[in-house]
Amino acid sequence: MEVQKDARISAIDIAKHFGDKASGTLTPVLDGVSMNIQEGEFVVILGPSGCGKSTFLKILGGILPASSGKILIDGTDYGTQVPRELLKRFGFVFQNNNLLQWRTAAGNLKFMLETMRLKGEAWQGRVSEMLEVVGLQDYQDVYPHELSGGMRQRVGIARALVHDPDVLIMDQPMGALDAITRQMLTFELLDIWHKTQKTIIMVTNNVNEAIILGNRVFIFSQLPAKILQEIPIDIPFEERNHQVFSSPRFLELREKLNHHVRATLSLEEPA
Amino acid sequence: MKLSKKTITNILAPLVTFLLLFGFWEWAVSHYQLPKWLLPAPSGIIQSMVVNFNDFWPHILITFETVLIGFLIAVPVGILLATLITSNKIISAALSPFVIFLVTTPLVTLIPIMMLFMGFGQKVRIIGVVIQAFSIVNMNTVTGILNVPIIRHELMQTMGSNKFQSLRHMIYPTAIVDIFTGVRLSAIFATTACISAEYVAGNHGLGSQIIKYSQFLKTTESFACIFYVTIIGLFMYGFVAFLQKKVIYWKI
Numbered sequence: 001m002e003v004q005k006d007a008r009i010s011a012i013d014i015a016k017h018f019g020d021k022a023s024g025t026l027t028p029v030l031d032g033v034s035m036n037i038q039e040g041e042f043v044v045i046l047g048p049s050g051c052g053k054s055t056f057l058k059i060l061g062g063i064l065p066a067s068s069g070k071i072l073i074d075g076t077d078y079g080t081q082v083p084r085e086l087l088k089r090f091g092f093v094f095q096n097n098n099l100l101q102w103r104t105a106a107g108n109l110k111f112m113l114e115t116m117r118l119k120g121e122a123w124q125g126r127v128s129e130m131l132e133v134v135g136l137q138d139y140q141d142v143y144p145h146e147l148s149g150g151m152r153q154r155v156g157i158a159r160a161l162v163h164d165p166d167v168l169i170m171d172q173p174m175g176a177l178d179a180i181t182r183q184m185l186t187f188e189l190l191d192i193w194h195k196t197q198k199t200i201i202m203v204t205n206n207v208n209e210a211i212i213l214g215n216r217v218f219i220f221s222q223l224p225a226k227i228l229q230e231i232p233i234d235i236p237f238e239e240r241n242h243q244v245f246s247s248p249r250f251l252e253l254r255e256k257l258n259h260h261v262r263a264t265l266s267l268e269e270p271a
Numbered sequence: 272m273k274l275s276k277k278t279i280t281n282i283l284a285p286l287v288t289f290l291l292l293f294g295f296w297e298w299a300v301s302h303y304q305l306p307k308w309l310l311p312a313p314s315g316i317i318q319s320m321v322v323n324f325n326d327f328w329p330h331i332l333i334t335f336e337t338v339l340i341g342f343l344i345a346v347p348v349g350i351l352l353a354t355l356i357t358s359n360k361i362i363s364a365a366l367s368p369f370v371i372f373l374v375t376t377p378l379v380t381l382i383p384i385m386m387l388f389m390g391f392g393q394k395v396r397i398i399g400v401v402i403q404a405f406s407i408v409n410m411n412t413v414t415g416i417l418n419v420p421i422i423r424h425e426l427m428q429t430m431g432s433n434k435f436q437s438l439r440h441m442i443y444p445t446a447i448v449d450i451f452t453g454v455r456l457s458a459i460f461a462t463t464a465c466i467s468a469e470y471v472a473g474n475h476g477l478g479s480q481i482i483k484y485s486q487f488l489k490t491t492e493s494f495a496c497i498f499y500v501t502i503i504g505l506f507m508y509g510f511v512a513f514l515q516k517k518v519i520y521w522k523i
Contacts, residue, residue, distance in 0.1 A: 063428050084431050092429040098422050102444050102521040111440065115430040143521055 003072055007036040008199050009060065009167065014069035016055055017224075028224035029055050032069070035218060035227065039166075042193055042200045044210040046257065047220030048264055053203040054171050056225070060201065061090045061169045088116060091160030091198075093170040097152040099144040105131060105155045106140040109162045116163055123163075130158040133192055150181035154188070161196060170202040174209065186212050190240055207257045211250060212240055219260045229260045311491040319495040327480070331499050334465055334476040337393055338503060341400025342461040346454055348401065349408025354438065356409075357416040374406045378464050382471045391473035396465060403464035404457040411453025415446030451515045458507040466500055477503075 003010045014033045019025030029052040037043050045053050058064040060071065062082030071078050073086060099108050109127045113119075131137050134154035144152050153173060160168055173189070174182045186209050193200055193213070204210055210217045211233055219229040235249055244250050293313045299305070300312040307315065320327070352370070356363045378399055389395045419442055427437045443450070469478025477496045484493035 058425070061429065063425055087429060087431040090429065092426070094422055094426065096422070098426050100441070100444065102519075112430060115427070115432045115436055115440070145521070 003075075004036040004038075005075065006038070007072070008039040008041075008074060009037045009201075010072040011035050011056075011060060012070050012072070014056065014059060014066045014071070015224075016052070016059060016064070016067045030059075030066075031224040031226050033220075033225065033227055034069075035230075037199060037201060039199055040197055042213055042215045043202070044214035044217045045201070045203045045220060046205065046207065046210045046217055046261065047203075047225065048222055048261070049205055051220050051222055051264075052225035053220055056220075057169050057171050057201065057203055061092060061167075062087055088163060089166045091163065091165035091168045093153075093156050093160045093168065093173045095172045096176045097144070097149075097156040099152055099155055099159070101144045104141045104143055105136060105147070105158075108144070108155060109159050112159050112162050118163055126162050126164065130161045131155070133161065133195055134158045135188070148181070149177050150185050153177065153185060157189070157192065161192075161198070166199060168198045168200045168202075170200065172203050172205065174204070174206070182206075182209075187241070189213060190237075194237065207254055207261065208245075210257060211235070211253050212244065217257065219257070219264065221264050228264060231257065231260070308488040308490050311494055315491050316494040316498060319491045320498060323492060323495065327477075327496065327499060330475065330477050330480050330496070331503070333393065334469065334478065334500070335503050335506075337396045337400060337468075337476060338461045338465045338507060341397045341465065342404055342458060342507065344397070345401045345404035345457055345461065346408050349405040349453065349457065350412050350450065352405070353409045353412030353416060356413055358434070370406050370409055373402055374410065378403050379467045379471060382468050386472055393475065395472055396468040396476070399468040400461045400464045404461040407457045407460055408450070408453040411456070412446065412450045415449025415453075416442055418449065419445045447519055451511070451519070455508065455511045455515070458511045459504060462500065462504040462507055 003012060012034050014030055015028070016030040017026055017028040019027050033056055035043070045056065047053050055064065059066045060082070062084070065081035067080070069080065071080070071082055073082065073089070078086070099105075100111060103111055106127050109130060110124075113123050113127070128137060128140060131140055134157050136151060136154055136158065139147065139151065139155075144155070147155065153176075157168075157173070160170075174185055177185065190213055200213075202213065214233045217229075217231045217233060218227050219231070220226070221228045231253070233253060235244065235247070235253070239247065297312050297314060300310060311319075352366065356366055356370075381402070382395065382399055385395050385398065389398070423441055423445055424437070427441050432440075465476070466478040466481075469476035470482055473479060474483065477500050481493050481496045481500075484490070484496065
């Protein structure tokens, strides 16, 4: 795949394997995954569980090195590993909020700033600002165990935003939530994306979520993961609300995505 | 202060059991006319605890001191060693077997040999307490640190934190419950270790007195010393429980 010049992030031919050949534990996880992500885009990666989607996110965000391939950020080629200095440009949202339970909501955001050595009033101001973005301005001094699952995940999102990253990386951010909270948070996330104008890359296994949130949806295959399909979601932002579920375009897209997801599952032949 | 029903139950239930047990003991001793050297009545023991307090006091003090100093050395040593063991595979391979060796070897067997080098002083007993108490802190801290979820390490990685920051701000707080399990056990182990050391070494401390009194069939005094040991043990346990409440102020 070609590198697009104006892309914020380009991943070219990313492959990743764990273990090694010598001990016979070689497990290929990613096999030639390429994508170009534009600034301000909301990209969704959809695929069966355990297909290496999370591994791909970790490589993009610099937590893991790739085995081969290259990653470009704003046109600069960083090879297989995004360097540590660039971590500040990413914000991570984890599947189960991953908050520190000994710190308050605001304390968890401050922890991010402290660890990244971002000092000064402007940064401190962002703590309440970001909690306001996720609608938790009244819960600054509340400990995680006093919050509901959805609220905790919103604190997790606020934490990922507090150091003003360019890119949000979300690894099944709603995977641990109940169905109702999940749907509510999906629309809130859409709103947060609109307000903050961040580039977002999200992994999910939920087709509805993918359509409501994504500009483009990539469907990953079973291990070792390849991109099977890239599907643009052409529903305008204004129409992405609770009524969207009954719109014909939504249903059409859902059928299309479901079809492809089913196809990934049937690839798995019984041994 | 208004006590909740649960608090009353929690205080009342063990108190009633305690009274029943001691009542039965008291009754059995007088009913079967057991001689004092075989089994003294609780009332006699408590009386001895008060009457002979001046004889016991220096030994109580020295036992308490040995336990406390040993414990206070053992906890940081155990945590530090666990940190080293979990941070490096080679250190882990080099040290782990010896920690297990120290845990499984009964302390009493080591004391006479240690006395050859260091004499009968308090130092030997403190070292005995440290050996017994640090290993249990160490083992539990290792478990705690290894149980830190990968997702937490990834969180620190995304923040670009260094090893020291991770330890202080993430690993220790995450592992604190396991660490405290070790500390609580080590408080108990410290008391046990101290008494075993005193059984073997010298004539200071409650352990040595228990041996001395039972050799002269002064069972009442012997029991009085045992009760004081129990009180020291309970104090240590309570001290750690109090500390745990202060340190872990959040809900797990």
